[in-house]
Amino acid sequence: MATRHPPDQAPDRAPGRAPDRGLDSQGYIAREGALGLIQDDFRPLVAAARDRVLDAFGSRLTAAYLYGSVPRGTARAGRSDLDLLLVLSARPTEADRGGADVLEAGLDKEFAQIDGVGILLVDRAQVLSELETYDLGWFVACLCTPLLGEDLAEFLPRYRPDSLLARETNGDLELHLARWRGQLAAAGTDADVRVLVRRVSRHLVRTAFTLVMPRWNGWTSDLGEMAEAFARYYPEWGERIRGAAAVAYEPVADRGALASYTEEIGPWLAAEYAAVHGVKAPRP
Incomplete structure (x- = not known):
């Protein structure tokens, strides 16, 4: 049962902030970001990233996500970076890291809209592990926007700001x-x-x-x-x-x-x- 606060103990609201404060109607943290929020300047970049991730990782890729300012629609041309989380079917290897480095450098060089690319590599078992449920799992479920593959948020709990x-x-x-x-x-x-x-x-x-x-x-x-x-x-x-x-x-x-x-x-x-x-x- 939700705790009822006396008037003088109720959570206060930040000026200009919507009453939900990033929460859904049941008080869980709502997922931020969406492909539909990506600004026009960044759409060619995201399309290229999607294709190159598929080419580089192929069947080993379980899921790819965007996170940060680009999927939130708040990126600044020439100032913001592109952030990607790639979930592989098995633990990432040194070769995988090398491939990600090549992807980062290529996208950063080709697209002036961004100032750097960051790619995080993890594996499916890690995301869904009990140890990572309230860290990496929460990150995927609430702060990452699905780009490719399955959405692991379907296997994770909902989260409160506790x-x-x-x-x-x-x-x-x-x-x-x-x-x-x-x-x-x-x-x-x-x-x-x-x-x-x-x-x-x-x-x-x-x-x-x-x-x-x-x-x-x-x-x-x-x-x-x-x-x-x-x-x-x-x-x-x-x-x-x-x-x-x-x-x-x-x-x-x-x-x-x-x-x-x-x-x-x-x-x-x-x-x-x-x-x-x-x-x-x-x-x-």
Whole structure:
């Protein structure tokens, strides 16, 4: 039975946000994105990606999905990247990764509409495993748009914006912090730093949002909206997360910002997350 909140405890609504907050009529996270939302500028790119994925992986391909700004219809020509998730029938090999690298480079070179291509490779058993139900499984069911093959969302549960989902999606920030410190030390050029700023800031904003997601009672992939939702509950960190959202969209080569992420707000966020939601189940 759904919990009834007294008026002073009811989840508040973000200004300008639809009452559903990304949820369906039963309170489950609605799948975002659709092929019909893809802007005209990006349709030739998606058609080429679909054909080349089939050529490269053939019968080994179980499913292909789009995710990110392109299937949400919010991509910016010349600024956004193309994100693909490929589900194979067996565990991806080094040869599969090599094939994906070739696809990424070819599409990025040929289509000026995008600034980079990212292809994730997983296998069907991994997506449908119990361990990944509230992480990779949720990602496929709620954030990915079917492009080719079967839709594995049919075999997955429906998801609410609850503490279990928060824990299993982003409850491993501590592990990322150590990795980011090493990557910052190894970043030799401004371009390297900008790439790292973009990646780290996006991850921090999403983690900050999922920390408060059950209280906010909804889902969004808009980084600005994520930052505002977080700031409602942790105003003392609000400007820092708003700043991270801004540079996630317009990355700069700022080593100081990265150091503040890994040494100040990151450690606080990891500790607070563990205290509120617990730690993500270990992966092999």
